[in-house]
Amino acid sequence: MAKAVGIDLGTTNSVVAVMEGGKPTVMINSEGSRLTPSVVGFTKTGERLVGQIAKRQAVLNPENTIYSAKRFIGRRYSEVQSEIKNVPYKVVPGPNDAVRFSIMGKEYSSEEVSALVLRKLADDAAKYLGEKVTETVITVPAYFNDAQRQATKDAGKIAGLNVLRIINEPTAAALAYGLEKKENEKILVFDLGGGTFDVSILDVGDGVFEVRSTAGDTHLGGDDFDKRVVDWLAEEFQRDQGIDLRKDRQALQRLTEAAEKAKIELSTALETTISLPFVTADASGPKHLEMKLTRAKFDQLTADLVERCIGPVKQALADAKVTEKDIDEVILVGGSTRTPAVQTLVRRLTGGKEPNQSVNPDEVVAVGAAIQAGVLAGEIKGVVLLDVTPLSLGLETLGGVMTKLIDRNTTIPARKSETFSTAADNQTAVDIHVLQGERELARDNRTLGNFRLEGISPAPRGIPQVEVSFDIDANGILTVTAKDKDTGKEQKVTITGSTQLSKDEIDRMVAEAQRNSEGDKRRREEVEVRNTADSTAYQVETQIRDLGDRVPSNEKARAEQSINSIRQLVKDNSSDVAKLRQLTSDLQQIAHAISSVAYNQATASGGRAAGTGASSPGGTGSGTTDDVVDAEFKETK
Amino acid sequence: MRAASAKRTTAGMKTAQDDEIKQLKEQVRQEHGLYLRALADFDNYRRRIEREQANAASSGKREIILALLEVLDGFELALQHAEDAPSSLSEGIKAVYRRLLTLLQQQKVEPIRSLGEAFDPRIHEAIDSSPSDRYQPGTVIEEIQRGYRRGDDLLRPARVRVAA
Numbered sequence: 055m056a057k058a059v060g061i062d063l064g065t066t067n068s069v070v071a072v073m074e075g076g077k078p079t080v081m082i083n084s085e086g087s088r089l090t091p092s093v094v095g096f097t098k099t100g101e102r103l104v105g106q107i108a109k110r111q112a113v114l115n116p117e118n119t120i121y122s123a124k125r126f127i128g129r130r131y132s133e134v135q136s137e138i139k140n141v142p143y144k145v146v147p148g149p150n151d152a153v154r155f156s157i158m159g160k161e162y163s164s165e166e167v168s169a170l171v172l173r174k175l176a177d178d179a180a181k182y183l184g185e186k187v188t189e190t191v192i193t194v195p196a197y198f199n200d201a202q203r204q205a206t207k208d209a210g211k212i213a214g215l216n217v218l219r220i221i222n223e224p225t226a227a228a229l230a231y232g233l234e235k236k237e238n239e240k241i242l243v244f245d246l247g248g249g250t251f252d253v254s255i256l257d258v259g260d261g262v263f264e265v266r267s268t269a270g271d272t273h274l275g276g277d278d279f280d281k282r283v284v285d286w287l288a289e290e291f292q293r294d295q296g297i298d299l300r301k302d303r304q305a306l307q308r309l310t311e312a313a314e315k316a317k318i319e320l321s322t323a324l325e326t327t328i329s330l331p332f333v334t335a336d337a338s339g340p341k342h343l344e345m346k347l348t349r350a351k352f353d354q355l356t357a358d359l360v361e362r363c364i365g366p367v368k369q370a371l372a373d374a375k376v377t378e379k380d381i382d383e384v385i386l387v388g389g390s391t392r393t394p395a396v397q398t399l400v401r402r403l404t405g406g407k408e409p410n411q412s413v414n415p416d417e418v419v420a421v422g423a424a425i426q427a428g429v430l431a432g433e434i435k436g437v438v439l440l441d442v443t444p445l446s447l448g449l450e451t452l453g454g455v456m457t458k459l460i461d462r463n464t465t466i467p468a469r470k471s472e473t474f475s476t477a478a479d480n481q482t483a484v485d486i487h488v489l490q491g492e493r494e495l496a497r498d499n500r501t502l503g504n505f506r507l508e509g510i511s512p513a514p515r516g517i518p519q520v521e522v523s524f525d526i527d528a529n530g531i532l533t534v535t536a537k538d539k540d541t542g543k544e545q546k547v548t549i550t551g552s553t554q555l556s557k558d559e560i561d562r563m564v565a566e567a568q569r570n571s572e573g574d575k576r577r578r579e580e581v582e583v584r585n586t587a588d589s590t591a592y593q594v595e596t597q598i599r600d601l602g603d604r605v606p607s608n609e610k611a612r613a614e615q616s617i618n619s620i621r622q623l624v625k626d627n628s629s630d631v632a633k634l635r636q637l638t639s640d641l642q643q644i645a646h647a648i649s650s651v652a653y654n655q656a657t658a659s660g661g662r663a664a665g666t667g668a669s670s671p672g673g674t675g676s677g678t679t680d681d682v683v684d685a686e687f688k689e690t691k
Numbered sequence: 692m693r694a695a696s697a698k699r700t701t702a703g704m705k706t707a708q709d710d711e712i713k714q715l716k717e718q719v720r721q722e723h724g725l726y727l728r729a730l731a732d733f734d735n736y737r738r739r740i741e742r743e744q745a746n747a748a749s750s751g752k753r754e755i756i757l758a759l760l761e762v763l764d765g766f767e768l769a770l771q772h773a774e775d776a777p778s779s780l781s782e783g784i785k786a787v788y789r790r791l792l793t794l795l796q797q798q799k800v801e802p803i804r805s806l807g808e809a810f811d812p813r814i815h816e817a818i819d820s821s822p823s824d825r826y827q828p829g830t831v832i833e834e835i836q837r838g839y840r841r842g843d844d845l846l847r848p849a850r851v852r853v854a855a
Contacts, residue, residue, distance in 0.1 A: 075732040086844075095812070098829075103812060110816040114853050184735070303819045304835050307850070332768035340772045 058189035058218060058431035059179050060423025062226070063168060063206065065124040066248035066275075068092050069420035070175040072183065073428030078230070078421040080414075083178040089416060090178070094170045095119040096157045104174040116142035118157050120167050122249070125272070126153045127164040128198070128205030140273075165205050169212035176215055190215045191427040193419050196222040196254045197268040218430045224254035225263045226422030227385045231410050234261050240380050242370070244400050244409070245387035246363065249275040253366045255374040255381075267373035269366035274359065276317075276390035282355040283313035287328060287345060295341050297334055305333050309343075320349045321392045353395045360395050367403045384409040389416045443468070444560045447524055447532065450487035450496035452477050453581035459524045462492065462564075466530065471523030473539070480512040484520055486536050488549065492567030494574035495581075500563075507536040507545040515592065580629045587638045588624045591617045594645045601648065609648050616641040749844075756800060757846060760839060763791055767837070795839075803838035805831045805849040814838060816848040823854035830854045 059081075062069045067089040071080045083090045085106050095108035096118040103111065112119040125137045131147040131154075138145045146161065148154035154161040172192070180187045194206050203220050210217035224243035228234065233241060241256040252270040256263050287309055288299045299305040312328045319326040330343040353360075371377060386409045390396060400409055413421055443466055448458035451474065459470045476484065485506050491499030510518050519539040526532045535546040567574070594613055598605050620637050628634065766788040773781035803814050808831050810817060815831060815838065823832050831851040838849025 074736055075729060107812045110848060111810070111812040112817075114810065114817045114820050304850075307818055307835075331765045332772065335772065340768075 056186060056189055056431075057183055058191065058427035059176070059187055060226070060420050060425070060427045061172065061175055061190055061192045062223070062417075062420035062423060063124065063172065063192055063194075063209075064092055064247065064419075065122055065250050066092060067416075068171055068175055069417050070179050071417065071420040071424035072179065073424050076428075078424045078428075080417045080420060081179050081182040083174070084181060090171070090175060091121070092124065092168075092171050093119060093121045094123070094167050098158070102170055104170050117144060119143065120155055120157075120162075123155075123164045123167045123171075126155075127168055127209070128202030129153055129164075165209040165212055168206070168209035172210055172213040172215060176213065188214065188216050189427065189431055190217055191219050191221060191423045191430065192217055193221055193223045193226045193423050195252055195268075196224050196265045197252070197270070218427060221423060221426055222254070222263070222265060223252070223387070223419045224256055224265070224385070226419045226426065227387050228256060228258065228263060228383075229422035229425045230413050230418045231383070231385060233258055233383060233385075234263070236382070239382040240266070240374075240376055241383045241385060242367075242381045242404055243385045243387060244363075244367070244391060245270075246390040246396060247275050247388035248277055248390075249273065251275060251363060251366065253363075253370040255370050255376065266376070267370045269369040269373065271362060271366060274362055275388070278359050279317055279356050279390060279393065280310060280313045282359070283316055283347070283352065284309050286347075286351075286355050287313065287343065290345060291333075291341075291343055295334075295336075297336060297341065299334060299343075302334060305330075308333060316347050317352070317393070320347065320352050321394060324349045349394065356393075356395065360393075360399050363396070363399060364403065367400075378403060378405040381405065381407060383407075385418070386411045386415050387418050391415050443526060443530075445490050445500075445563060446492055447502070447526070448489050449522060449534075450485075450489060453585050454496045455494060455578050455581050456489050456491070456496045456499055459522070460526060466526045469523065469525045471521055473519050473521050475516045475520065476510065476513070476518050477515055479514050481515065481518075482510045482512060483508040484510065484536065486522065486534060486545075486547075488532075488534050488547065491563055493570065494578035498570070498574070502532070502549045503534065503547045505534075505536070505545055505547045507538060507543065509541060509543045510538050511540055514596070516589070580631055583631050583634045583638075584624050584628070587620045587634045587641075590638050590641050590645075591620045591624075594641055594648075597645060597648065604651075605648050606651055609644060609651070613641065613644045613648065616644060752798065753841070753844070753846065756795065756798060756839075756841070759791070759795065760800075760847065763788075763795070764836060766791065798841070800839050800841050800846065803840055803845075803849045805834045805838065805851050807831065810851065810853045812848075814840070814845060814848055815851045815853075817853050818850050820853045820855040826854040828854050 057072055059070050059072045060078075062071075068091075069080060069089060071078050073079075080088050082088055083105065087106065090105045091109045093105065093108040093112065095103040095111050095115055097103065097111070097115065098118075108119060109121075112121070120143055122137075122141065126134055126145065130151040131145070132151055134145070134153060144156040146154050146156045148161060148163065153164055155164070155167060172190075176187045176190070190210060192206055192210055194203055198206070207217045207220055223245065224241075227243050227245070228241050233239070236258050238259045239257075241258060243252075243254045243256065245252040245254075250270065250272055251274040252268065254268045255266040257266050258264075284300070284306070292298050299309055308330050312330055316326045316328050325346060325348045328343065328345050328347060332340045333343045334341050371381075381404050384400060384404045384407050386397070386400065391400070391411070392415065397409065397411075401407065443460055443462060443464050446458045446462045447460040448456050451457045457472075459472060460468055474484075483506055485504065487496065487504050488502040489496055489499040490502050493499050507520065510520070521537045521539055523535050523537075524532065525535070530550075532549045533546055534549070535544060537544040595617055598610055598613060616637055620634070620641065623630065623634055623637070766784065769784060770781070770788060773784060805815055807826070808815075810829050810831055818835055821832070823830070826832050830853065831849075832854045833852040834849055835852060836850035839846040
């Protein structure tokens, strides 16, 4: 079946997205941009321009360039008198009080104009995907009536598209966050776009969304914020230089761009510099504009605009007969919700709740529409949506550290294995302690299961090879297998609850790991240093034994002294990292001296302990199987 | 009596089995469809990632070039004023300007012709229009900010004033 796309047909800009491999992707248009202006220009030569190109010729052709067609779609001519005053093109009454745009003597309906925008979006999507696009889901504001919805559907039909469904913009936003899975929750969607502001309150339960109330301001948006900055810059400049930049079209253009850029920068920075060299000139010479704008000043300039959002939010809550305490989820939609003051306001009005904003607010509606389209086209049927492991999975290794095999946020199904060894000579069993969590030490993580692999042939420590594999299937069921490569003996455990933690619990565990990361890292390092010291001691001891009397007695005494000190510190679980490191490196040098003396003495082709020094235990897995990792199991009796 | 009922049960089991087989077949068909779709998606995705990787270097450059073009604009505005009062300082600035221009040329950045050309919204952005004696209506009469392209890629359109 052909791909179905989701389209956010906006007042100012439109966006088109598609499901790919179970994930939504926003598609770029033929101009290389993710946003397409909802603008159509009819030229004198009979061409129809859509999007950015139409916008570029708007000032030359204002009567024949239609923007904000969405404000007219499906409405009666008698209803839109105030809108008509705001646009430079000619709006006339059609049959049955319908709205018509009069363009060079021809009349067009708003459906026809919107169809041209939809057609371009579908064409660009087809180019991006490399296949024809006809199946679509289109979004409309929640307050659209039947006539407006029908007209939007008709626009799709005129564009040659099969409109699978018309869905509400706030519902699409909620879908983008996967909120359809929630039971009996109340969602507030706060949508501050380029030129319109909408608040909606939704109920969700049994996978169905219901719009409880809507409120808004049809003429409030990001453009108003830009204009405040332009006015401030222009007024300051006029006071200093006596020239009103707004009267000069070229200067105004540069000012508007700089203002928007400054606004965007102030979403993350506390201060920005607006610099427009040679912005104008008078008899005394060229003039430059160079001004600092702080976020505090920006907030002050736009305070009343932010305040204007309060009324509609309160209205929507009252109409839905709920209070701020009843709201379970808050979603931010529209680029202007990136403004910190707007976010602060939303938090204040919703009882301090942290809003959902991880999906790009300019694209969240199209993303939700794409998800709905994917469901309707049968693509997401049977839930093939791939899950991820919410927390890392691993096992306990020598010294009580956690060695991770599968990192958090790995897409499942996934499989990973690593080879471990024993920690003591003649160890015949290893304990596998399966852990979940982000902390460095085993004891701080959650235990998922325990089992023991027995019957390992007696051998010096580090020689047996035990392959441990973690296999987590699409349903989150984890199977941990340990296999002795020598005897082929195998033992396994299956754990079902590894992905069934609540979101709160996962968040808590991740936050805890972040909070403790410094201390954890230090403790892990201590363990690793002790492990390295201990295995160096072991290796040198073996080396001395193997070389027998070829070892000079003074070197032997020095080595033994070092080994004893290390053994004592390890036994005491010493956290004197510096001392352990010093002793380890001294011992390695002694070992090196011993082996060179021994080899110089000639003959024997050497024992197995060639004094390579100890490698650090607990290495993080590289993902390839059969890597021998020097992390040893501790034998617990 | 007993035989008859036993027969019916077998028949009942048979239809139940048939139903199950049918159901399973249908399920397999659906699953296979999803599997093929996932494979296709992945294949397409891989191909596009390859293409995007090839573009990534170029688009990283694009961002820097766009920022440099603003600096170039500043030089041009400065030099326009310097022409009124030539000095050794303005000569020096001109040299720096030419250096920047060469650098951009080496990156295959080309200016877009606009003055005297017919207005084309694919490469021009109209800021204003005014009557003109010299030019036909629809012709670019002034370039307010130069536009640039790099190969087929429009870096930014030329900002122009057009004859009314």
